[in-house]
Every structure is written in structure tokens, then in C-alpha cells.
Amino acid sequence: MTLFSKHLYTLSIATSLFMLSGCGTGSSGEKLPSEDPLFEAQWHLENTGQTSGAENGGVAGEDINVLKVWEEFTGSKEHAIAILDSGIDIHPDLKDNLDISMSYRYMDGTNDPTPTTDYLPHGTAVAGIIAAKGWNGIGTRGVAPDAKIVSLNVISSFTEANLIDALSKTDIAISSNSWGFSNNDLNEFESMVDAMRVGSEQGREGKGTIYVFSAGNSRSRSNNSNANMSSLTNNPYAITVASVNADGKYASYSNFGSSVLVSGTGGEYGIDKPAIVTTDLVGLDRGWDRENSHYDVAGNENGDYTNTMTGTSAACPTVTGVVALMLDANPDLSWRDVRYILAKSARKNDIFDGNWTNNAAGLPVNYNYGFGVVDAYNAVEMSKTFENLSAQIASEASQDLNISIPDDGETALTSSIEINDDIAIEHVDLWISIKDNLYGRIGDLEIKLTSPQGTESILAWGGVRTFGYYDNWRFGTERHLDESSLGTWKLSVKDVNGDSQYTLTGWKLKIYGHTP
Amino acid sequence: MNCFLRSLLLLVSGTLFCLAETSATGPTFQLIHKSGASTSYVLETNERAVIENNTSHSELLAKSAKHPSYKLLTLNEKKPSSTNIMKEETVKDANVFYKEGIKDEAHRYISTGEIIVTFNAEEKLDFKDFAAAHQLTYIKMIGPSELRTVLFTNHSDKNDIELSSTLVKLPSVKSAKPNWILPFKLF
Secondary structure (H helix, E strand, C coil): CCHHHHHHHHHHHHHHHHHHHCCCCCHHHCCCHHHCCCHHHCCCCCCCCCCCCCCCCCCCCCCCCCHHHHHCCCCCCCCEEEEECCCCCCCCCCCCCECCCCCEECCCCECCCCCCCCCCCHHHHHHHHHHCCCCCCCCCCCCCCCCEEEEEECHHHCEHHHHHHHHCCCCCCEEEECEEECCCCCECCHHHHHHHHHHHHHHHHHCCCEEEEECCCCCCCCCCCEHHHEHHHCCCCEEEEEEECCCCCECCCCCECCCCCEEEECCCCCCCCCCEEEECCCCCCCHHHHHCCCCCCCCCCCCCEEEEECCHHHHHHHHHHHHHHHHHHCCCCCHHHHHHHHHHHCECCCCCCCCCEECCCCCEEECCCECCECCHHHHHHHHHCCCCCCCCEEEEEEEEEEEEECCCCCCCEEEEEEECCCCEEEEEEEEEEEEECCCCCHHHEEEEEECCCCCEEEEECCCCCCCCCCCCEEEEECCCCCCECCEEEEEEEEECCCCCCEEEEEEEEEEEEECC | CCHHHHHHHHCCCCCEEEEEECCCCCCCEEEEEECCCCCCEEEECCCCEEEECCCCHHHHHHHHHHCCCCCCCCCCCEECCCCCHHHCCCCEECCEEEECCCCCHHHEEECCCEEEEEECCCCCCCHHHHHHHCCEEEEEECCCHHHCEEEEEECCCCCHHHHHHHHCCCCCEEEEEECCECCEEEC
């Protein structure tokens, strides 16, 4: 054997051994987890109990179950994901997936995707959770590492007109919204819901834009923690996302309610328990680094990543990323199919939480979690062979009344409505009008809806501080998924404090679904 | 607001009465006047944005005489302009409204001099003609045409809330409201 052939032989043996060791890219583009140095800290993708820079780690297995999905699907450039937020930095881990031409900054009407100040890393962090490039040898990895992201910087000019515009763009496949309103009152923006209705009808050439919204972070306050207090998080089009931490339990801040569909992984604050590791504004003098919370680990010497992203802001994009994977697996899914699959494939977590109940269709549901934590693998598997839901149908009925609500603090006023159509339920809306003699103290009122089969939806918990008027206010509930609409629906309204005088003047029910 | 007025506000007593203007087609705007010990005047919209009296009593009376159906007071706060809010620079004074009279960022609505109007679907209107008839300037349509939502600049002598209240009574209008900067929260 010549010297050359000996070297060639040695090289071929070494290469074979190398490939057998699994240290490189496998055949057929198999993605292996070792090529993003900060991936190991991303417990939401693979929870091994790691601390991610916090004092304590979480519980192994409490993640979104995405690893096996990546063997086939990583997100597609065919489905643009709009991130309505504070802008997206031109970041080494995002630039390959960022579409600048589709981006828009409302402050100055330009395509500049970047934030307007160094104090706003939020949008960049959200973007990284969704679509940080994977297996590129740097930083983190997104849930959908090859998806296309677009910045719609509404925070730069946060007006109703701009929000309607951003929510009604029909060239967007998925709209990710980790924002809301800062007061804990009723936030009625039916104009934005209307924009989402149009997007659901016209986006993706009729299959519908898919809207994902954070449920909100008010749990630790005495005020409004109910996602049903905002039009954005209780309507038929939004996928409203609560947050779980690395222990697989509801995060300390997470809102809840009948309108929560599923939960994503938002973590805690990165001090006692892990937050989320994701992209930050580039450089040591921008973003979270400015707040003296530099994530000091190998692979983050330049300060381009953070380990303190948290909130339902972080939970929402984990679900957005899963939706991107679902569309990659089956681009023909409608917006209703996506909502349905997410709910049906979600993982029932925190099994000892007392709020779990089975609805009349046998689906486990929980005010804290919706139908459970998003499960990427189950959702994608279901998506592959899913037969589209049949055309949407709806049934509605209403009652005009003028009945005083008892003020003894114990007796509830009840009213019934008959629905004569048999619909397999996807979502229920309820409009209610209540006159009160005090200045908007609707927080006194506990409002419940019970389906013909006995499943209860608490729409409002009494005894909280909330300003507003139930002046044809719309509530929404996801809890009756797959139940039949046929029969008597019951409304119950109770003044839990019993010191005011309220009058129920009317209510209306509208049930959305499909033919059973 | 001086200490005297602030103290009066804290002594809420007397009769509370509402003068309601209702519209069959859209949001309503109400004036609530706290009488008795309090001399605070507030204007309440359908979204319950409340303008709190923050000037002297004589200035209040003068403005009330000019516009008897509402009370509007500029709070003399310098706020970033509507189109430049994140640049942290002061551009001009803006009319600032505080919901329920709670003066914090979470309840603050900053008017922009723009009105957002949604028209009833069945109405076939020339939006520029509509603008001319109501001392508005047509800016643009918002979103797809199906939404029938249009943005105007307010050039009338009415403030954004009063003009919205006038427009919403028109048969062609489904809703009209100031296109104010909303109190956002990143979750």
C-alpha cells in the first residue's frame, strides 16, 4: 500500500467512525442537537432539569416535545409569521429567517425591522423563541428554526388604526401577539376582532391567518387575571395562551380563564426558577445587558442572548412556533383546524391541579391551562393526516330582560336560552348587558354559563377590582369543544359582595362549530 | 391641580348625575358632573376614558361656557407625539386623557388629532366628500376595504372626543372614536 493510499484509507476509516459516532449531520438532513451551544439551556425545547442560569432547575420532561418533529419539519419560508411587537434586531441568529421587505415600522412607515431604542429587546426575544436559526453553530434554536419571520413594529406607534392594519394583513400566515393593554379593566376592541375576522377569512388564500395571543400576566395582583376581560383574548379567532414554568405548572404571573385554549412555556424570572433563553439585542450595551442581567455563559460573550425572557410573552411564541411546524406538515390546514388540533393534542399537565375537569365530550380542560400544554409532536402528527373540519356553522339566540340581580351576596339570578341546532362546538360567545347603580364596579359579579350537558364556564369571577360596564360585553369560552350545542344553556349572575344594585337587561349566545 | 381642588375631590359627596347622549348606531358619550363638595368635571366616553379637571376653576368655567356639552381640559403635560412616542423626545403638547381619572400610565390615552371611523357596510360613501362635510381630512383606509374603516385628521374646532361623538350619530357611521395612543403592555 502506498503512502497516499494509507492516508486515504486512514481518512476513510476516521470519517466512518466519525459518522457512526453521531457527531456530525446524519443522513437525509437529520438534525442533531449539538450544534447550537445555548440549546442545552433551552429547557422549553428539551427539559432535562437544567437551571439555565437560575438557582434551581425544573422537572425533566416538562417541555413542548419538539425534538422528534425536527427530523421532518423545521418551519417553512412559505408561511410568513408576523411578530407584532417592538421590532426585531438584525441578529446573527435571526437574519437568515427575517424578511425585511415584508416588515413595517409604524412610527416612520419604513421597512426597518429594528427596534427604535436599545431598551426594547422584547420583539427580538419573541422572534428568537419562534425562529432562531438552528444548527448554525451559534446561540439558540427556535421552535421552528427555518420559519420566516416578519416584524410589524406596532409598539412604535400604538394606535388603534395601526393595530387594525397589522392584524388584517392577508399576506401573513401566522400572527404572534405578545402584548395587550396595561390596565386591568374591560378592554373592548371589537374593531381589532373584526380585523382578525377578515384575516381569518382572507389570509392564506382563504385558509385563514392564524392568530396567537398572550393571555396576560396579572395573576399575582388582586385585579383582573381573567383573560376574558380583553376582546383580544376571548374571541373566536385568537389562540389564547397561558404560561407554564419549568416545573410544568402555571407560572406565577399567568392569566387564566374560559378563553384560554392551551398553554405554552414561558418560565419564571430566571432567578429562583428558569426563565427562557433566547435572542437579545446584539451587543453588551443593548437590551437586557443594559439592565445588568448579562447572561454570562460560554457562547454569549457578545451579549447577544438572554436567560431572563419570561411571561405569557414567551409562552405565546412557543405555540406560534408549533403552529409553524403544523403548517409545514400540512399547509392545507385552515385556521379552525389549527385551533382544533392544538386543543385535541395538548398534554394534560399538573395532573393534581383541582381545576381539571372533563367536558361533556370527554376532553380534559382547565381554567389555568386550557386543554393543556402544547405538544409539538402530537400536534404535528395529527396535522399530517387531518381531514379538514367541515364548513363553519353557527347558531344564536338571545333574551331581552329587565331583572334585578339579588343583592344578598348569595343568590344568583339565572336565565335560560334554547339552542335548537345540533352543532359540534368549537367556540362559544356570550354577550351580556347589565345596568348598575355604581360607577362601573363590575368586579362584584360572578358570571357563569352552563352547557346543556352540564359543563360549566366561569366567565367572570366576582370579588375582583375591575372597572367597566357590561354594556353588550362579549365573553368567550373554549371549554365546550366537541360538545353538542343542542338544548338549554343556562346563565347565572351573582353579586358576590351584595352591596350594589344590578339589573340584567339581556344576553345573547352564539355558538360556532361544524356539523357533527 | 392645587391642593384645594385635590381635597375637594377626596370629599366625594352630593348628587351624581349623568347627562347621556345616546346613539342608535354606535358608542355613546356621557358627561358626568360631580356636584356638591366636588368641583371636578369629567367627560366619559363609551370606553370610559375620563378627562380630569386639572386647571383652575376660572379656566374651567371659561371653557365650559364655550362648549357647554362637554368639559375638555388640556393637562399641560408634555408627552411624546403620537408618531414619535418611542423616541423619548418631547415634540408637542398633546391632549391626554386618563381613564376613570386614574393618573397613571396604565390608564393614559393620548389623542393624536386623528379620528378612526368605521362605516356601515351598506353605505356607499365617498370618504373624501364625507371628510369635507365634517371638517376632516381623509388620510387613508385602514386594512382591507371590507372593514370599511377610515382614518381622518380632525380640523374642526371640536376636540377628538366631541367630534367622534357627533359623527357616531350619523346613520352611515357604525363607530367613531379618537385614534389615540393606547396604554400598551408587553407581556
